[in-house]
Amino acid sequence: MRLAAPVKPSPAKTEQIILFRVSGQLFAVSSASVQEVRSADSMSGAAIEINAPGLRKVRHVVRRGDRSLFIVNGAMHFGLHAVEGALLFVLRKTRTALLIDGIEKMATMTRLQALPLSFCHEERQWYRGLTALDQSVVPVVHPEGFLSPEELALLDAALLEADNSAAADLEETESAQ
């Protein structure tokens, strides 16, 4: 009698994540979703103030060619105690630059558990799921979850208004000169 050949366990699918803090709270994001990490100071010179009604978490926008990156205050997005963010994550394939306190460390995620169905409000858009790491549970954020299509439309409208008013100001100054 021959024994069946042992099945080789397939290597677990892993993902590199960045652990970061917002208002002291730990979160994770896939490192593949982060295009750039910048200090908040380095962006402040290029940032334009923006004011979309009812959207307090976005106060600034950065122009990059024909693209606009909206700076989302992570603490305000998650409803945490607002603190001055020190770093910005420019999130790949989004129009979001996320303002955070700082990076904790890089880690490897071996398992992403879906957010339990009991969580049934906005957090379902915020998180891809939860992961257990070093006997702790960390929510893994969804890069597209920081700005909904409705919020982006509001921001685009506010941006257009800001542009129009800047153009009108410029025209007024030129005609006065």
Add this chain to the structure above:
Amino acid sequence: MTVSAELELRSFVLLRLGERRFAVSANQIAELVPPSRIFRFPHRTPKLEGVILRRGRIVPVCDVSEMLLGKRLTSRRFYLIAMRNYATQREWIAIPVTGECELINTDMMAAAESDAPHVAGWLSHDGDVIEVLNLDTLTPGPEQALAEAAAAQRAEAQP
């Protein structure tokens, strides 16, 4: 044959919340575990405290005391790990309880139409009349979120 023998006896777990006792069908209960560390993170679902790690699974902690007693209980001795049914799935939830639980076999009286949605029925034990809980309506889930959204829309539509 006696009348009691004709009745279908079912198993229930009696749980304690403060001074009151409630029952849950035993086939929904996985285990009773001592309190462990709760991991909290931002979310917007009421009645959810966070999650615990149990046997490698991440289990949400649903505090039902406020809904059942009208006040939040801060002291807790155990978590009752129960199965919660959603539309197409079943998942574990952890319910904080304040005392030992007891397994009993008894018959259940069906809930009346006037009873709250979280009441699955009633049973009599040790001279007490005890509510049997329907965890699917008592704890948060997508169906509650939809109902809340619909209620909010109705309230907005009212002049």
